[in-house]
Amino acid sequence: MKEREWIPGINHIEFWVNSIEESLKFYETLFALIGWKEIGKGMFSSGHIEVYLKEAVVPRTDSAGPRHICFQAVSRDVVDRVGSYLQEAGAEMIMGPALLKYPAIQRDIIR
Numbered sequence: 001m002k003e004r005e006w007i008p009g010i011n012h013i014e015f016w017v018n019s020i021e022e023s024l025k026f027y028e029t030l031f032a033l034i035g036w037k038e039i040g041k042g043m044f045s046s047g048h049i050e051v052y053l054k055e056a057v058v059p060r061t062d063s064a065g066p067r068h069i070c071f072q073a074v075s076r077d078v079v080d081r082v083g084s085y086l087q088e089a090g091a092e093m094i095m096g097p098a099l100l101k102y103p104a105i106q107r108d109i110i111r
Helices: 020-033 076-089
Strands: 012-017 037-040 043-045 050-055 069-072 092-098 106-110
Touching: 012 020, 020 037, 020 050, 020 076, 076 092
Parallel strands: 012 050
Antiparallel strands: 037 043, 043 050, 069 106, 092 106
16 A cells, blocks of 8 residues: 655644534535545545534634635635535635636635
């Protein structure tokens, strides 16, 4: 088996959620739509970066942190399907769907 080649970048991002079960109802579908694989309960991978959902009962506070997450899609069709899913799920979007100046179509979401 070939050893994994490491490239500079972010290895993983961990999000604390109040309820892993409630969060999975949303994120399992979202990550499947954008082509990510579920690699464990609450763990998703693009093949280059991983996102972990960790249940942590903490009070919500307004503090410095990420303002938004921008996922890169492989086609306009994926963007449209994700956009429809996010609208149906009641997600708050700060922009999009839009073709941005980057090399691929992207979707910007918040929360």
